[in-house]
Amino acid sequence: xxxxxxxxxxxxxxxxxxxxxxxxxxxxxxxxxxxxxxxxxxxxxxxxxxxxxxxxxxxxxxxxxxxxxxxxxxxxxxxxxxxxxxxxxxxxxxxxxxxxxxxxxxxxxxxxxxxxxxxxxxxxxxxxxxxxxxxxxxxxxxxxxxxxxxxxxxxxxxxxxxxxxxxxxxxxxxxxxxxxxxxxxxxxxxxxxxxxxxxxxxxxxxxxxxxxxxxxxxxxxxxxxxxxxxxxxxxxxxxxxxxxxxxxxxxxxxxxxxxxxxxxxxxxxxxxxxxxxxxxxxxxxxxxxxxxxxxxxxxxxxxxxxxxxxxxxxxxxxxxxxxxxxxxxxxxxxxxxxxxxxxxxxxxxxxxxxxxxxxxxxxxxxxxxxxxxxxxxxxxxxxxxxxxxxxxxxxxxxxxxxxxxxxxxxxxxxxxxxxxxxxxxxxxxxxxxxxxxxxxxxxxxxxxxxxxxxxxxxxxxxxxxxxxxxxxxxxxxxxxxxxxxxxxxxxxx
Amino acid sequence: xxxxxxxxxxxxxxxxxxxxxxxxxxxxxxxxxxxxxxxxxxxxxxxxxxxxxxxxxxxxxxxxxxxxxxxxxxxxxxxxxxxxxxxxxxxxxxxxxxxxxxxxxxxxxxxxxxxxxxxxxxxxxxxxxxxxxxxxxxxxxxxxxxxxxxxxxxxxxxxxxxxxxxxxxxxxxxxxxxxxxxxxxxxxxxxxxxxxxxxxxxxxxxxxxxxxxxxxxxxxxxxxxxxxxxxxxxxxxxxxxxxxxxxxxxxxxxxxxxxxxxxxxxxxxxxxxxxxxxxxxxxxxxxxxxxxxxxxxxxxxxxxxxxxxxxxxxxxxxxxxxxxxxxxxxxxx
Numbered sequence: 161x162x163x164x165x166x167x168x169x170x171x172x173x174x175x176x177x178x179x180x181x182x183x184x185x186x187x188x189x190x191x192x193x194x195x196x197x198x199x200x201x202x203x204x205x206x207x208x209x210x211x212x213x214x215x216x217x218x219x220x221x222x223x224x225x226x227x228x229x230x231x232x233x234x235x236x237x238x239x240x241x242x243x244x245x246x247x248x249x250x251x252x253x254x255x256x257x258x259x260x261x262x263x264x265x266x267x268x269x270x271x272x273x274x275x276x277x278x279x280x281x282x283x284x285x286x287x288x289x290x291x292x293x294x295x296x297x298x299x300x301x302x303x304x305x306x307x308x309x310x311x312x313x314x315x316x317x318x319x320x321x322x323x324x325x326x327x328x329x330x331x332x333x334x335x336x337x338x339x340x341x342x343x344x345x346x347x348x349x350x351x352x353x354x355x356x357x358x359x360x361x362x363x364x365x366x367x368x369x370x371x372x373x374x375x376x377x378x379x380x381x382x383x384x385x386x387x388x389x390x391x392x393x394x395x396x397x398x399x400x401x402x403x404x405x406x407x408x409x410x411x412x413x414x415x416x417x418x419x420x421x422x423x424x425x426x427x428x429x430x431x432x433x434x435x436x437x438x439x440x441x442x443x444x445x446x447x448x449x450x451x452x453x454x455x456x457x458x459x460x461x462x463x464x465x466x467x468x469x470x471x472x473x474x475x476x477x478x479x480x481x482x483x484x485x486x487x488x489x490x491x492x493x494x495x496x497x498x499x500x501x502x503x504x505x506x507x508x509x510x511x512x513x514x515x516x517x518x519x520x521x522x523x524x525x526x527x528x529x530x531x532x533x534x535x536x537x538x539x540x541x542x543x544x545x546x547x548x549x550x551x552x553x554x555x556x557x558x559x560x561x562x563x564x565x566x567x568x569x570x571x572x573x574x575x576x577x578x579x580x581x582x583x584x585x586x587x588x589x590x591x592x593x594x595x596x597x598x599x600x601x602x603x604x605x606x607x608x609x610x611x612x613x614x615x616x617x618x619x620x621x622x623x624x625x626x627x628x629x630x631x632x633x634x635x636x637x638x639x640x641x642x643x644x645x646x647x648x649x650x651x652x653x
Numbered sequence: 654x655x656x657x658x659x660x661x662x663x664x665x666x667x668x669x670x671x672x673x674x675x676x677x678x679x680x681x682x683x684x685x686x687x688x689x690x691x692x693x694x695x696x697x698x699x700x701x702x703x704x705x706x707x708x709x710x711x712x713x714x715x716x717x718x719x720x721x722x723x724x725x726x727x728x729x730x731x732x733x734x735x736x737x738x739x740x741x742x743x744x745x746x747x748x749x750x751x752x753x754x755x756x757x758x759x760x761x762x763x764x765x766x767x768x769x770x771x772x773x774x775x776x777x778x779x780x781x782x783x784x785x786x787x788x789x790x791x792x793x794x795x796x797x798x799x800x801x802x803x804x805x806x807x808x809x810x811x812x813x814x815x816x817x818x819x820x821x822x823x824x825x826x827x828x829x830x831x832x833x834x835x836x837x838x839x840x841x842x843x844x845x846x847x848x849x850x851x852x853x854x855x856x857x858x859x860x861x862x863x864x865x866x867x868x869x870x871x872x873x874x875x876x877x878x879x880x881x882x883x884x885x886x887x888x889x890x891x892x893x894x895x896x897x898x899x900x901x902x903x904x905x906x907x908x909x910x911x912x913x914x915x916x917x918x919x920x921x922x923x924x925x926x927x928x929x930x931x932x933x934x935x936x937x938x939x940x941x942x943x944x945x946x947x948x949x950x951x952x953x954x955x956x957x958x959x960x961x962x963x964x965x966x967x968x969x970x971x972x973x974x975x976x977x978x979x980x981x982x983x984x985x986x
Contacts, residue, residue: 295949302717302954319952323716411802419932470822471930472796611951622934626824646951 228538231327238335241542243277248543250279252531253286253310255293256564261285263563271550279543286310290529294610301325306534309544314602315609317366317532318358322607322650326532328364329356332545340549347554347570351600356530359440360606360652367530370551371566373494374593374600375426375525377517380487381510387487392514396431396456399488399517404465406487413467415460416477416486417625421613422525422603423490424621427453429523429601430516436604436647443604443612443643446636452519454624454632462628482506490516492527493593496586497565513589515596526600528566567593608650612643711958727959737960739935740943741967746846747939748918751854756910758858759865760903764895766866767873777870780863788860792927795856796821799928821929823848824936847936849929856924861917865910872906873899904983912975919968940964 226240256264261283268281286307287293294316300306306325320326333339345353352369379392387406393399403414417423425435425445433449436442444450460466467486469476475498477489482502491499493513503511515522531551533544550556557568558576568577578591604612619639623630669676711727713719731737766776783791798805799820807817823830826844833839880898889897900907922941925931931938931946938946944964948957 298949298952304717325717467802468822470796470800471932472793472821472928473800608952611946614946614950618932618934622824622932626933650952 230538231535231541232331232538235331235334235336235339237538238331238339238542238545239337241338241538243279243539243542245278246539247278247280248540250281250308250540250543250547252281252283252544252547253293253297253307254283255285255287255290255311258285260564264560267551267556267559268547271547275546275550277543277546279546281543281547290316301534306536308536308540309531309533309547311529312367312532313529313609314356314358314367314605315607317356317530318360318605318607319610319650320532320534321358321361321364321366322652325534326366327535327541328361328366329368329533329545329548330363330365332533332542333365333368338542338546338549347572348552349569349571349597351526351597352528352569355526355528355600355602355605358605359438367532368548368552369528369530369569370548370557371494371560371564372526372528372569372597373492373566374527374596375422375490376493376513376515376593376596378481378489378491378499378513379511380481380484381512383484383487383509392512393517396452396517396519400456400459400465403460403488404463407463407465411485413465413480413486415466415488415490416480417457417461417466417468417621418477418489418491419469419471419617419622421616421621422492422527424453424457424616425603426490426516426523426525427456429525430518432519432521432523434601436606436609440604440606443640443647445616445643446633446640449519450636451633454620454636457621458624458628458630458632461625468625478502479506481511484509493590494527494564494566496590497582500584500586510585512586513592515599522596522599523601524596524599526597526602567597606647606650607652608646611646615639615642615646707958708962710955711962713955715955715958723955727956728963730956731959731963736935736938737940737943737963740938740940741964743850743935743937744919744921744939744941747850747854747857747921748915750846750851751857751918752911752914754854755858755861755865755914756907759862759910760869760907762862763866763869763873764899767870777866780866782863783860784863786860788923789927791860792856792924795859795924796928799852818848820852821849821937822933823852824933827851849933849936853925853928853937856928857918857921860924861914865914868906868910869903872903876902901984905985908975908979908983911979912972915971915975916968919964919971940967 226236228237228240232238232241252264252268254261254264264283268283272280284307286296290311290313293311294313297306297310297312297316297320301320301323312320312326317326333345348369349372352372355372356365356367356369357363358366377392383406384392384402387402389402393402399415406412406414428435428445428447428449431449431452433445433447433453435445437444457466461468467480469480477486477491478495478498479502480486481489481499482505484507496513499511503509515524531548533541533548535541536544551560552569554568554570554573554576557570558573560566561568561573561577562580562582568574574594578587578594580587583590603609616639619642620632620635623635624632667673671679709719712722712724714721714723762780766773766780770776797803801807801817801819801822804820806820810817824847825833826839826846827848828843828845829839830848876899880902881894884894884898920941921939922945925937925939925942926945929937931942940960941964944957944960947953947960
């Protein structure tokens with residue numbers, strides 16, 4: 161038995177040694193398949209709790225990888241941007257006063273505290289005027305250091321776009337993750353939204369409105385009544401008549417002429433014309449409407465009924481209006497609170513605003529810079545967009561309108577704004593502007609409109625004011641030719 | 654026996670194969686260059702690099718970067734641009750009027766202040782103050798003074814029964830305006846510089862005459878008193894002293910002021926921008942304002958760079974001409 165035991169042990173050890181010495185095969189040939197494992201059928205043991213067979217395991221959901229371009233070209237690309245943990249900092253350049261800067265930063269601080277992405281937005285004054293801001297942004301673009309976002313007029317945004325510096329906001333607006341709902345978009349005043357679609361760049365949205373204003377006629381109600389009129393002039397002939405009646409008093413004038421092409425544009429609109437063709441293909445302000453507008457200026461200066469405000473006299477028309485020295489001023493509605501202040505500190509009379517006289521078809525020149533986003537990184541562009549979205553919300557646009565005198569951009573904000581006590585005696589007039597918005601016209605949202613504004617002022621208006629014997633049509637034709645050359649120079653290539 | 658030459662006995666000691674003397678000269682030169690290096694680096698980085706980069710931009714179609722090299726096309730465009738020539742004409746007019754007025758007035762006032770006048774220090778300070786006042790602030794104040802409806806100048810004129818003028822807003826030439834007062838019409842070419850430009854020259858004179866006075870006073874102080882004494886012994890007095898002693902010996906100072914004033918008038922920008930922005934119309938659009946407008950309003954980066962070089966060449970040519978014409982008449986001893 162003992163020898164059998166020994167023999168068995170020797171055989172076992174020998175077989176183990178031989179097994180260890182064999183070359184291992186690539187794969188166990190007879191390895192049982194996993195599917196064959198549950199062989200407990202016979203025993204009727206409870207099945208494992210429906211464990212999925214490894215071969216039938218569901219594949220992980222295939223998330224299509226979206227490559228995000230810079231700037232994002234589609235809403236899907238915007239959706240694919242992740243801001244988690246990136247702590248993006250956004251700089252917003254504007255041209256408002258110190259007081260408004262503090263107010264704006266206050267709103268942005270709320271955004272900084274509440275946004276779930278850790279975005280920090282900072283407002284900075286980029287200049288005292290839109291021109292200053294334009295100069296600074298242009299220089300910053302050349303230096304390769306644009307802000308994340310800034311206020312810019314539509315034509316300025318188009319100019320920046322020509323340099324590849326400003327991005328199209330369409331993909332952000334339409335983004336399902338970060339964009340607007342249909343309801344949101346319906347809440348925006350259509351004319352305000354439409355003003356940012358650029359005809360030169362196939363409808364690209366180069367800015368988004370968070371404020372708007374319009375060119376209105378400020379008038380001295382008491383003085384107008386004293387002249388025998390119960391309402392502001394509705395047509396241009398009556399306007400000329402009243403202006404010249406008002407100028408009969410020594411050192412007083414019926415109208416204050418500002419060196420601002422927007423005043424001319426407003427007059428062209430209310431004479432039934434346009435500054436540029438609807439498709440942005442050519443300047444057309446030498447039309448009959450343009451001639452009529454220039455002729456009005458010519459007539460009131462030929463009769464010495466209007467006063468020219470020198471370019472060096474900043475806000476001179478406002479001061480003179482407040483002092484009761486001019487009857488009418490055409491200016492932006494965003495100056496409403498400043499005019500209120502000027503009148504209260506000045507001659508303290510009853511005043512109001514109205515639409516400019518017209519030739520049968522009312523029209524208002526819609527003003528207001530939008531916020532443009534500059535090409536930086538997709539993350540920063542998205543963060544800037546989220547700041548714009550925040551500033552456009554009902555709450556913010558209402559507060560901003562009450563603070564600054566601008567119009568809110570959402571219909572739902574109207575009630576909150578017009579009931580503000582801040583408007584005082586002009587509350588009714590302010591509320592009217594919401595009705596005038598339906599007559600909105602936009603000057604020329606094309607690159608190179610700034611030099612054209614300069615041409616209008618230098619080559620047409622200044623010349624007529626200096627020498628009312630000049631022929632408006634001749635001046636306008638020459639100006640349009642020069643303007644069209646600028647348009648061609650700045651056309652997208 | 655081998656002869657030993659004195660040279661081999663007293664061989665010049667050497668370092669790195671160079672004589673100690675040469676080595677010392679190299680060391681001194683290197684030290685000199687090392688001292689010069691910071692200034693040279695600053696010049697290269699902040700003067701020459703921007704200069705050559707500006708020249709490069711002027712030869713490009715520029716949109717953030719050089720989109721296309723266009724060579725001298727912008728320069729050709731500048732020479733056929735009537736607005737550029739007009740701006741140069743305005744600048745030249747501004748210079749031709751304001752330089753003699755400034756220097757003449759500066760010299761007269763300096764000569765008066767050089768006499769034994771009571772309160773001399775106060776007068777000197779009064780005249781110099783406009784020069785050290787911020788241009789933007791003083792230009793804004795002068796724009797207010799020139800205001801046609803509420804400005805103090807027109808107020809003062811009305812007190813003495815004169816009609817108010819449009820000053821900075823007037824495009825009419827001053828000769829035409831003067832002739833108009835007696836009902837004499839003048840052709841356009843004889844109308845003269847606009848009143849707006851003359852108003853700017855009045856401001857410029859107010860600002861820079863103080864600087865000219867200070868420099869002239871320095872020059873007057875350097876004229877030896879013995880020369881006047883000797884001239885007086887010879888019977889010279891008053892105008893003769895001024896004509897034959899003061900003026901010739903002041904010529905280096907006058908020449909220096911002439912050069913920098915002409916350059917200054919061609920570069921003038923700040924006060925023109927504040928007071929008129931080149932207007933009314935283009936009545937005060939000097940070349941600086943024109944270049945600025947081409948850059949900022951029109952966004953023509955490369956063209957404005959080319960215009961800058963055109964003006965640079967004009968200034969350089971004027972300086973060389975002044976050196977040739979006036980430099981030889983300067984009395985340095």
